[in-house]
Amino acid sequence: MAADGTLAIGRPAPDDVRKRRTRSATETVVYGFLFFAFAEVAIHLLTLAAGHQAAVTLAVSEPVATSFSRPDIVDRNGRLLATDLEAPSIYADPGVVLDRDELVEKLATVLPDIDQKELLRALSDRSRRFVWVRRGVSPKIAQRVHDLGLPGLSFRYELKRAYPAGLLAGHVLGTVNVDNRGLTGIEKYIDDSVGTDPVHAASLSTRMPVRLSLDIGVQHALEDELDDAEQKYRAAGSAGIVLNVKTGEVLASASTPRINPAWPSQAHDDKYLDKMTAGTYELGSVFKTLTIAMALDEGLAKPDTIIDVRKPLEVGRFTVTDFHPANRPLSVTEVFTHSSNIGAGMLALQAGPDKFEAFLRKFGMLSPLKTEEGPVAAPQLPPKWGKASTITISYGHGLAVAPLQFAAATASVLNDGKPVHPTFLKRYGGDQAAEKSLVTRTTSRDMARLMRLNVTAPDGTGKEADVPGYRVGGKTGTADMPGRGGYSSKSVISSFLGAFPMDDPQYVTFVILFDPKGTAETKGQHTAGYTAAPVTSRLISRIAGQLGVAPTDVAASQ
Template sequence: MAVDRDDVLIRGAAAHMVSGAGVRAPLGRGEAASGAPRRRAEAAVYGVLFSAFMVVVAQLLVLAVGRRTDIALAISEPVAATSFSRPDIVDRNGRLLATDLEAPSIFADPGVVLDRDEVVEKLSTVLPDLNASELLRALSDKSRRFVWVRRGVSPGIAQRVHDLGLPGVSFRYELKRAYPGGKMAGHALGYVDVDNRGVAGIEKYIDDKVGVDPVHSAVLSNRPPVRLSLDIGVQHALEDELDDAMRRYHPEGAAGVVLNIKTGEILASSSLPRVDPTWPAQTLNDKRVDRMMGGTYELGSVFKALTLAMALDEGLVKPDTVLDVTKPLEAGRFTVTDMHPSRRPLTVTEVFTHSSNVGAGMLALQAGPEKFRDFLQKAGLLDPLQTEAGAVASPQVPQRWNRVTTITASFGHGIAVAPLQFAAAAATIFNGGKTVHPTFLRKFDAGTADGKPLISAATSRQMAELMRANVIDKDGTGRKADVPGYRVGGKTGTADIASKGGYTSNAVISSFLGAFPTDDPQYLTFVMLFEPKGIADTKGNRTGGTNAAPVTGELIARVAAQLGVAPQLDVVRQ
């Protein structure tokens, strides 16, 4: 069959036109085979793009959940603020006393703030103590990109600031020190500054000796906790009993300590009025000084425990040695008498239980000024003392030891020491005679004291018996400190408060030095009331036997069982 050449050309042109108009012409076998790889390539590209997108989404979720504000701030904050991550502080049984928490801090970017007057005015409604003029001046400097408004606020305050909706005001999370016990043991714990750096007390000890870690965000420490010798239960009991004493006897202040006689561990230490570690400015108030460590005082007759220990250990007297205390002691223009003069000679035991100033002065004079001073030196009372919670106030001692100073120092006048330093020296005379150094850190090898010998074990035993006699004898000044079953011993003190040119009239420091159980002394207590008032229950008296002694009795009744001291009740035989 013949084919018309023109007809072929026309049909080919028509097919070309149709294909050009968008109608796909049928593919040949080779053309179909080349399209499959192209589709696979396109699928691979889409897969890679989808995977990359999912990675970005996952990373954004991680950042949102982890609240990594340090990364977000790196763009706008030219210099990252440095804080410090601190280890926890726990008591001897592992109970929490101080820890770091994440807390929001408020900052502003002056370059983003639209109306600085509005910002300052509205922030002042939430932060009434804000330094408005200083913040206004800082926000006026548009060259700055970061200005602190307030660091370490509560979540409630942060929410209120957030609700103000102020452009340029933002938040970041930092570490803030928290004290679950509130004011408990506030003086000993100390405090930190705005950067979470230790400034005083145990907190400063951590910076100096344990170590802290600089951080740029809220990163908690992985250091092991610092374990103190304090016992929260004993600390609470001490503070509670001092609170009760403040209400009953209306003193200007009160202080107390519970000490392990054999190791020097401080189980509780308190000074009232308290301080709150979260408000360091309170420490600037003179009335809130740590009276246990931060001040020195003439302590009065509690010093007689040291005087008698020296005399007994030197072999100058025995407990039954008789002293003629019927006549006052003359020392220059001074005359030393007893508060309740005896009309007869007294034994050394009675000098202690009657708290005779004349008798104590006679014993010190028998030893002589040099020997008496050396004894106090070896007891650790004349040199500066350092603890983990800071330095103890340096003792104020006579420049020259003569007859007058020897007599007055024998009954706790003319020499002023910090109560904690005295308590440590007193512990020495009840633990078998070895010196102890007071510590706020727990000792895990809680054996006997390993200090230098001060007195013999026999003298230490005699002193424990004298302390017990002062509590159970009918003429003893410490009768109100007795606690059935716990064999309490002790010595009272009532010291006139020194002032310029003499002593303040009608103002005393009353105290009671206690030890228990006296058959094998384990613990020492020292309770002080500063300027107590005479009340009906004491018949107007302000002496240590009428106020500090009963406070001690209540304290020991509460803590003895906590400390593992078993009562030994007398059995009445039929």
Template structure:
């Protein structure tokens, strides 16, 4: 019986207590295990968080989801003057964008952005920020201060893109040559547009929007001379109370444009100014009746045709009656005039007789040969075509002979003058460097060499002779030659008696001219103490001032002897 009970209760001892089969876990052991597990779990979480933070610290800032490369302002090459002076260059700027999908609170984002840019706080912007778009431009070309202010707002979904912004160190001075770009750094005027049209636009379309280290573009401009011309015509506009002015310096042997500008102008760093219709490129993008400067071409035409000789005399003793119209001289001498006198007295009657001897057909042919009947061929996009008479009658030929009834650009006038002065070769103008050899290879002879020498003589006589209308353009040592032009403006279909456009067309040194200089003043007023407001009293001295300042920069050395006059006289 005892053995049977023992088998029934094997865990009992003799004393009646249960005998342990093994060591059982106590309450303390369970608690301790749970604490250890919790610590391990927390440690693992912190390790994961720490690892993620490290990864984010080394990760690059994510790029916008939908920022198309075509919308990023493209890189452009520097534009330099002929001496390596920078006229246009790229600088880096920040542009502000939003990724609406990542914006947490559009209302808050809009309100905070408005503290920097008030216009970003309106309802239209708030709706854009609340959309599901991947990319939205908010503001282009921020200043560093504006960027810092927006950055400090700490707004999720708001970021910056580094873009190229065009900068023009010369500002207004070169605006009408360099032109300017739009917000996407694409050329829309001047040489900027030209290089886009030629090759840069295609490069960007192929996806090279941020191409670095583009080869610089060198122009024929001389920034120093450009500054002189801009400064002098600005002063002349103020001094003579003109409404506008223009100036050009052209290399007579290569066709290179050394300087070209007009005022009022604009700052290409603020392209919106160019929308003002009064800020017009009057040197190449506008046409005018150039008045008596055309007598240079009429006299050259008659001499080259053989219709007159420089030793001839022309009857200017009375007004000329043609087709019911009477041609007068501004200051008539009422006597026969020699050809040089016709030129220096700027006789309309004498010049009309010269044109009549050549004839209408011969006149049209000659003006076409020297490029005055066609649009100037050059790189600058802003080139105006001439306005020609509808019918070319005998009366038309007479008025055209002294610069009325035909409108051309100042640039076209300077180019034609260079052809008369440089030995007789028409050379297309260029805004890029060109050697004399390259120019000669493309030049077209339009007058013979003797005609060129005779016209240089007449141009010098008009400045040197005390009777000449261009004597106020004389600069000792530089042997300036030139021709004035005072053209009445057309107002309401009729020529005005009190509104004129004055010009002075010059060449120097006149024995073998290196440069053509042209200044145009629109509606200059009579200076205090002056007897009138003709070109000889305002445009001529302005040209003289330009030559006095610019000639040393161009390497033209002054000469103080009379050899030049003997060289010219020897050709007769």
């Protein structure tokens, strides 16, 4: 109300005016502050953009670990042999760990092989925010670690290589490291020739599978028979291969003790050496296959040529004799079936060192060989190739080669002389490209007949390798193993080079037993005719049907 007694309508009181002015001033200050704050941010952004600085680096507590996704590996029929899986990896953040001693102590109950001292040292550095504990563990182990309830432990998923067939074909498949990079075998071949993809998470490969020449069924049969043979003959080790004569494809390759491809450390242990490719050996009388092929192809002899083997060969202070002397002249055919050292030596001497060496070199027996599985051990040659070397090499001593290299050479002899180049990858399009024959077709046919006769003849050294209906042929080899002070006849390498069907050889097998022992069944004998030959018989009886080889006499084969 005004002083004159009238009502003052619509005019604010002085106190209201003061309050409104104060609120307006406050809002102006706040808006001004926000304006200048946004202006400062804008100026900083413009400065960064104008300065063309690199991308802003973020301080993260977890480093980006690079792994590699890999294509699957399958056998020739598409059956899985190796693949990538998502697997949990365990890491720790030292800055979050409450009690490092407790953490390490409890972890050791789940991971007993963990390096406790090293982990304690890593966790003591509080400036670090990331420490690997174990990469690529199983879900079961990850769950047990999770159940410990330890602060500072976490998980991330990475790729881990898995092998569904376990130890099957372990040497051929090879191994990978913790980052999923190939170390040995086909796995390394993939890195070198096929390709992998770097990833920062568990991203599976989109590449086509790598298809091997191996057949899982044939591989299993070979490994199973080698295992049984080791137990039966108490052998120190064994090795074997099944090779396609026409294409050079390796259908199965094995060596014992077998390697677990999931454990890379075994690949560097000499105990697990792949005897088929990484070792070289003096193979004994199986080598006569090449010696006699040389004599026939060079026109030095025919299968019915007679050789007087009654007199031992004198080489310096050494005398070469036959294990089972015939005490009569033998034909070249009998030199093969009786496995005469004297006869083989005489044929090699007739050729001479230069011609014999040239023949073996032509078959690749004196040069390094490489396959997709990796380099094959280089042959060990004599320091001087003279008369003594010519004689001893003729029956498989004095020259050490990898069994795969020898199997490929003999396959070339049986392949109408066409070179056989071994491969662990499936080949498409039939036979290999035409190359110059190493021996004539006549020599090839003659050797096939000799190998078949060695199995069918009553006095043939390979008769225990026969499989009714499948026309098996082959050659035995029993080589004394070298040791301190020379060779020991008590320890031998027993082997059998087999092939079938001999009317048109399609497959070569090579079985090797290291230091087998005689049994009651073998009448105490440890030679190839009593050990490696019957193993070959059992092997072929299991794989011939899988390979599509029909028996000539079904009733007999059953």
